[in-house]
Amino acid sequence: MDIVVTIILIGGLFFFAGGAIGIIRLPEFYCRLHAAGQLDTMGVLWTMAALALYVLDDFSLGAILTSLKIILIVFFLFITSPTATHAIVDAGVRAGLRPWRKRGAEE
Amino acid sequence: MKAFALIIVILCAGLLIYGTSDFPPWSDPESPASTHVSPYYIEHTIEDTSVPNIVTSVLADYRGFDTMFETIVIFTAGIACFFLLRVTKREDHESRLYHHLVTGVTLRIKEGGKLPDESEEFRRVDTEWVPYSLIIKITCRLIVPFIMLFALYVIAHGHHSPGGGFQGGVIIGAAMILFAISNDLRAAILRLSEKMATFFCSAGVFIYAGTGLLCLLLGLNFLDYGALAKILFTDPVTARSHGILAVEIGVGIAVMGVVVSIYYNLSSAGKHDEGL
Numbered sequence: 001m002d003i004v005v006t007i008i009l010i011g012g013l014f015f016f017a018g019g020a021i022g023i024i025r026l027p028e029f030y031c032r033l034h035a036a037g038q039l040d041t042m043g044v045l046w047t048m049a050a051l052a053l054y055v056l057d058d059f060s061l062g063a064i065l066t067s068l069k070i071i072l073i074v075f076f077l078f079i080t081s082p083t084a085t086h087a088i089v090d091a092g093v094r095a096g097l098r099p100w101r102k103r104g105a106e107e
Numbered sequence: 108m109k110a111f112a113l114i115i116v117i118l119c120a121g122l123l124i125y126g127t128s129d130f131p132p133w134s135d136p137e138s139p140a141s142t143h144v145s146p147y148y149i150e151h152t153i154e155d156t157s158v159p160n161i162v163t164s165v166l167a168d169y170r171g172f173d174t175m176f177e178t179i180v181i182f183t184a185g186i187a188c189f190f191l192l193r194v195t196k197r198e199d200h201e202s203r204l205y206h207h208l209v210t211g212v213t214l215r216i217k218e219g220g221k222l223p224d225e226s227e228e229f230r231r232v233d234t235e236w237v238p239y240s241l242i243i244k245i246t247c248r249l250i251v252p253f254i255m256l257f258a259l260y261v262i263a264h265g266h267h268s269p270g271g272g273f274q275g276g277v278i279i280g281a282a283m284i285l286f287a288i289s290n291d292l293r294a295a296i297l298r299l300s301e302k303m304a305t306f307f308c309s310a311g312v313f314i315y316a317g318t319g320l321l322c323l324l325l326g327l328n329f330l331d332y333g334a335l336a337k338i339l340f341t342d343p344v345t346a347r348s349h350g351i352l353a354v355e356i357g358v359g360i361a362v363m364g365v366v367v368s369i370y371y372n373l374s375s376a377g378k379h380d381e382g383l
Contacts, residue, residue: 076253079246079249079250087243
């Protein structure tokens with residue numbers, strides 16, 4: 001069980017690392033938000049799944065309730081995190097920020 | 108001048124770092140912080156108040172006066188914001204926009220013009236109106252009830268898990284603010300009016316102080332919840348637990364009212380007319 005949990009945790013950390021690298025390396029606002037929004041949501045899913053499994057070492061009522069709460073966290077994050085990204089992108093569009101283009105590409 | 112400032116900073120930092128050498132070692136059982144009252148709290152909380160969460164019992168029972176005046180500080184902050192920002196004089200200098208729903212025409216009614224009533228036909232539109240994204244509106248509508256439910260859980264479950272009145276009140280206030288942001292200020296004021304928010308501010312403090320006064324009337328000290336046993340028909344220890352709950356509810360209501368009323372005043376520059 002511990003091995004499975006570790007593997008899933010490492011998978012989640014992989015996504016988080018990807019998100020962090022994306023925020024630093026990508027050229028501008030929208031691309032960075034893309035990396036941050038998508039990869040963070042996925043990373044949360046994996047790490048939280050690992051935690052839910054880790055808590056569930058015995059199938060007592062308390063353990064099941066705790067892992068249910070963790071799954072609820074994931075559920076709400078899946079609703080709110082993309083919405084937050086959407087709101088920020090919306091604000092960027094309204095403020096008149098143009099998407100990035102490669103230098104030389106036609107407008 | 109810059110070098111002089113730097114020297115002062117370095118001297119102060121050196122002094123502070125030198126001061127830390129007099130601190131007791133980390134987690135030293137003989138340190139002053141953990142010799143006088145802390146062991147008493149840790150050992151006697153359950154038998155004194157039957158509250159498993161020591162933090163809550165210290166906050167609301169052993170140091171009830173402190174928390175009461177913290178609540179009053181928050182109340183004062185809300186009232187101060189009200190007095191600083193609220194504009195009572197109506198200034199109808201700006202023109203207003205109305206949307207005629209039947210024809211889809213937006214009307215600008217200038218200063219002094221006759222304003223139509225808010226009805227099925229006319230809907231008021233903010234002057235710097237931005238069409239809110241439907242996604243944000245719907246998601247917030249979906250999320251707000253759950254946030255409020257969680258806040259009630261935080262308030263009611265403060266005895267057993269991390270939580271309490273301050274945190275729960277702030278969460279309810281944040282839910283109201285989220286609603287106000289995702290729709291508009293007028294929609295929020297329609298649901299929780301300014302009067303009601305201000306009423307909640309004082310009602311919370313009143314509940315807290317009233318609980319204390321009730322204990323005084325029942326023959327014990329101010330905020331000595333053991334006295335409530337007479338009207339709750341329980342033993343004094345359980346009555347303390349219930350008294351803490353009553354006080355936490357008061358704190359929650361006060362904090363919620365203050366947070367919401369400060370938001371109303373800040374976001375509309377005191378006009379409560381148009382805003383975020």
